[in-house]
Amino acid sequence: MSGGDRTQPGPGGGAGPGHAAPAAPAGDAPPAIELRHINKHFGPVHANRDISLSVARGTIHGIIGENGAGKSTLMSILYGFYQADSGEIRVNGQPTPILTPSDAIRAGIGMVHQHFMLVYPFTVLENVVLGTESRPLLRETLAGARAELERLEREYGLEVDPDAVVENLPVGAQQRVEILKALYRGADILILDEPTGVLTPQEADDLFRILAALRDQGKTVILITHKLREIMAITDNVSVMRQGQMVAHRKTSETSRDELAELMVGRKVLLRVEKGEAQLGPVILDVEGLDVVDHLGVRRVKDVSFQVRAGEIVGIAGVSGNGQSELLAALAGMTRPAKGHIRIRGTDVAGHHVDARTMRALKVAHVPEDRQREGLVTSFAANECAILGYHRAPRYNRGLFLDRGRILGATRQLMQDYDVRPPNPFLPAANFSGGNQQKIVVAREITSDPDLLLVGQPTRGVDIGAIEFIHRRLIAMRDAGKAILLVSVELDEIMSLSDRILVMFDGHIVGEVPQDRRDERTIGLMMAGVPLETAEAQAHAAAGAH
Amino acid sequence: MRRVLLAAVAVSGLSAAAQAQDDFLPAVVFDMGGKFDRSFNEGIYNGVEQFREETGIEYREFEVTNESQREQALRRMARDGADIVIAVGFAQAPALEVVAQEFPDTRFTIIDMVVDLPNVQSVVFQEHEGSFLVGVLAAMASQTGAVGFVGGMDIPLISKFACGYHQGAAYVNPDIGYFENMTGTTPAAWNDPAKGAELAQSQFDRGADVVYAAAGATGLGVLQAAADAGKLAIGVDSNQNYLHPGTVLTSMLKRVDVAAYNAFRSAMDGTWEPGVQVLGLAEDGVGWALDENNESLITDEMKAAVEEARQKIIAGEIEVHDYTVDNSCPL
C-alpha cells in the first residue's frame, strides 16, 4: 500500500475553482485532466500505448472504443487501481501521482463502475456515507450526511429516497446512488464506465439529463462507452481508442457515427444488417398459456402464447425486467413453468421433468443473456467452455474419458470460424474480451446445429465489430431454415434483425408490432405497456404535434 | 546421542548390550490425558517424581498425542536403552504387546491392563472396591437421598467406577436416588471442565447433593460446580481434597503413584518381577482420602461405616461386582 507522504495538489472538496491551480494563467483554465504519454503493460500485452488525453473542465468527454481497446485500463490508471508503467497524470494542471483510489478521491476524481459497488441491504444514505463515517456514532454521521445528500439531489436533479433500501431500487436509481456517492466524496471529475449497459432507454435518457446538469454546474464528466448513440447524444468531445492507442480526438459536433465507427474498428463498418425475405417453414416452437413463477413466488410470465417457425427470427422487445429473462429460462429448461405448454416440434415438454439437457436433446440451443454468469465458466479454459452443455455428447467422449484431442480440435475450428481472438483454446475464458467470450458462446450454440435457437441479449457488452459478426451469423442461421427467438433490450437490434416483433410488459405479451408500423416511438410506448392501437394513435399524435 | 545413532543402524540387541555399563535409565510414556491431568496420569507423574527426588535419577518421558505414537514412543524408549518403561493406561496394551516382544530384555510395566508377556509387569486396580467405599460415604453424607456420577466416556473402565460407587451407595441406602452422566464421545471428554460443571449442576438441580467425578480433567469442573453450589463432590485417582477444601467430600484413591514408584524402585533394586499385580483394598492400592481438608465433613459414624465395609470387602463378606467381568451392573 502507498504511504500518505505525498503532497496533494488537487482540490480536496467539492468547492469550485477557488483554490485550484492558482498559478494557472487567468482566463485560460488548465484542463481538468491531462494524461501525458501513459504506458501500461500486462505481461506481454501493451494495454495502453503512449496515451495522451486532455479533458477540458466543465465538459462531457466521451472515450469510445471496442472492448479490449484499453479504455477501462486507462480509467483504472486514472482512478488508481493500476499504476502506469510510465507517463504523467495532471489534475487541474498540477502533476498528481495517483497510486490508489484514495489518491484519486483526494484529487477530486470519482468513479461510477459498470458493476455497482453498493451494499445492497443498506439504505441509500448508509451507502453514500460508507467509508466516510467521521464520527464515532453512526447517527451523527447520518444526520450530517442527510442534509448534504438532499442538497446534492436538489442541485443535480438526482432523485433518490435517502431511506430506501438499495436492493429495492431499480437499476437506474442504484446508479444515481453511485453518482451521489462520488459527489458526496467531493468529486469534481466524474468517470462513468459503460453506464448504460444495464439501463433501459428511458433510464439512459434520465442519466443523460443528470450528466448534462452536472456539466452545467461546472463538473467534468468522462464517459466510457462503446455505444455511438450515447456519444452523439451527450458528449462535447470524444476520443477514440483502438488496440491500446488513442487514434483520434474529435469535437462531437464535427464528427459522425460512421466516422467514429470506422475509427474504432479500423475499417468501414456496416451498421445495418442486410437480410432478405423470410422463408417460413413449419412451427418449431409453440408456447401456449405459459406462466412462470420465480423462486420468491412472484408471477413473472403471465399467460404468454406465441409461435416461432423455421426460417424466421422472432424478436421480443421490452424493458429489462418485464419477464423476458424468465420466459427465456423456462424455454431453455432452466426453470420449470408453473403452467401452460411449451411444444417443440409438437412435443409438449412443460410439466415433465425437463432440464437444459433435455432441451438440448430436442435440438434447442440457447445463448443466455448473461454469458459470464451462465454461458461460460470464466475460470475454465476456452476449450472447456466450448463444450458446456455438450460435454456428454459422444463426439466429445471416448469411453470413460473426455476426448481431449477432439475437444481441442473442435475448439480450434470454432475459434477460427468465429474469429475468436486470441485463438488460444487453453486461455481461461475470463481473459477474453466480452465480444470474444460471446463469440465462443454463440459459436458453441450455433455449431450444435439446433432447430431452435434462443438468444438473449446477444450483443450486450460486445464491441461493434463483434456485433456485426454475430448479427450476420444469426441471419445466416435463419436463412438456413432455423427458428430463432431473440430477446433483447436494444431496440436497434430487435428492429434490424427480427422478422416479427413481440413486445413484453409486466409478464404479458402486449402485442405484435405489425410489419409496416415498426417505428421506435410505437414500440417504445408498447414497451411501457400501452396496447398497440393506443400506442399507434399516440405516436401519430406526437408526430403531428412536432 | 551416540546410542541413538547406534540404534538407528543396528538391530535392537546392541543397545541392550551397551546398557550394562550405563547408569540406570527409567522411562515413562504418559497417555493422551497428559501428565498434568490432575488425575490418572498425574498420579503416575507424582510417583516417578518421588522416585527422582529420592534417588536423583532422571527419567525420560513422553506424552502421546495420537494412537500410533504409543508404539513409536515405547519402541523409542526401549531402543534408547531404557531399563524400565512404564506404559500408562490400558490403551497402550496393543502397542506394548508388539514392542515388548521386540525388546525381550527390556522391562515394561503397564498400568490398568494385563499384557501377558515374560518381560511385562501388569498392574491393575480394583477401582470398583474403592468406588464402593466412596459410594458408602456419599450416601451417608447425602441429605437429599440422591447421589450423582459424572464419567468421562461411556466405556467399561468408567462404568466399573460407576457401578462400584452405585453399589456402595445402595449398600447404605437401598432407596438412594442415583444419576449418571457421561461427558462425551471424543477424547475431548476427558478435558472438558466446563461440561463437567454443567453436568454436575444438572444433577444438583435434579436433587443430588453429592457427585462423584471419574472423568480426568473434566472432573475439575465437577468439583468446582460443587464448590459453587455449596454441594459435595468426590475426586478421583489422586487426592483432590485440597482443590476445594470443605466441599470435596473425599477422593477415591487409586495409588498409581505407588505403582509407578514401585516399578522404578524395584527395577533399580533388581526385585522387579513380571506378572500381574492386582491392587485392591487389601493391598492399599485403592482407598479413600482423609486429610485436614475434609475431616470436618466425615463424621465418626461415617468413618466407622466405611471401615466396616472395607473390612467386609477384604474378608469377602461383601462382594463388589466388577462391571468389566460381564459388562453389566446388577443395579
Place this chain on the structure above:
Amino acid sequence: MATAEPVRAPAWVRVGLVPLVNLLLAFIVTGLVVLAVGENPFEVLRLLVRGAFGYPEAIGYTLYYTTNFIFTGLAVAVAIHAGLFNIGGEGQAYIGGLGVGLVCLYLDFLPFIVVLPLAIIAAALFGAAWAFIPALLQAKRGSHIVITTIMFNFIAAALMVFLLGKVLIKPGQMSPESRQFADHLFLPKIHEVLEPVGISIGRSPLNLSFIWALVCCVLVYLFIWRTRWGYEFRTVGQNERAAVYGGISPSRVTIWAMVISGALAGFMGINEIMGVNHRLLLNFTAGYGFVGIAVALMGRNHPVGIVLAALLFGALTQGVAEVPFDIPAIDREMQQVIQGLIILFAGALEYMVRPHVERAYVALFRPRRQPVAAE
C-alpha cells in the same frame, strides 16, 4: 480485458514459490516461539527434520501419516471442486474404519485376497454413506453442508463409543476395543513386503495402503480433469448457474461429490484399522480428517499438491513428536503451537503474502519494455 488481476506472475510463482515463502514465514515465527521458551530453534529444527527423515523408520512413520493425510486431503479436494466444504472427513474416516473392521471381524474365514477388496469396498461404502446423509440434506433441504458434516463427526464418535463399548467389545476387557483380527488379515507392512526382496528398512506402521493412496491420487486426477463427471463437478463448483444452463443438476453433483469425498475419507480406515491397529478402537482418526482440510488447501486441491502437502504434514506430525525425546521443553502443547502456526501460515494466510510475492516477482523480472504488438 485484464480486470481481475492487475499483476500476473507465472504459475510456478503461485504454485511453488508462494507456499515456500509461507512455509519459511511459519518456520521463522515458530523459531521465535521456540526461542521464547528458551530453546535453540535450529536444534529443534534439526531434530524435527531428523525425526521425520533421518533414518528409515522415521521415513516409514512420516509416510504412514502421509497416507492418512492423502486420503483426507483428497476427500476435501473432491468436495471443494464441486463447491462443497466437507468438514466431515473425520467422521467419514471413522465410519469407513468401522466398515473395514466389520469385514475383518466377521468375514475372517475368507482368504486375505478376498477380504482386501471387500474391506476397501466397505471403507468406501461406509464413508460414503456417512457423507451421503449431509449431502442429501443439502441437496434437497438446503441444510448447510458445513454444519451437518460437523455434526456428523460427533454422531460418528458417539456411535463408535456405543458400538465399541457395548457391542463389539471383546468381552471381559477393560478397553473399548474389538478383538484383534485374524493374523492373515493384517495388511502387509512395507518393511515386510521389502524384506523378501532383500531390502531391509526399519519397522514402521507404513503399509500397502500407501500404494492405494497414490493410486487414489491418480484416479482423482483422472476423474476430476479427464471425465465428463469431473467436468460437471468443476462446473457446479465454479458457477452453479452455468451448470444449470449446461443441463447439469447441482443437487445430483452435490450428492455424488460428497459420496466420493466420503469414500476417500473412508479409505483412511484401511490404513489405520487393517494396516496398523488390526482391531477396531476409538479415536484412531486422531484429527487427521481435519488436517485434510489444510492439506487440500495447501495442495491447491490438486493430487500432486496434496501428496506434497500431505508429506509436509506427515513429516511435521512425525518430526515434531520426536523432538521432546531430546528437548523435553517442546512438550505436546508446544507441538500443537508449532503445527498450528504452520497450518496458519501455509494454509489460512495464503492470500496474505501472495500478492506481495507476485508483485515482487513482477518488479524484479518484468519483461523489458520491448515493443510488443498488442495482439
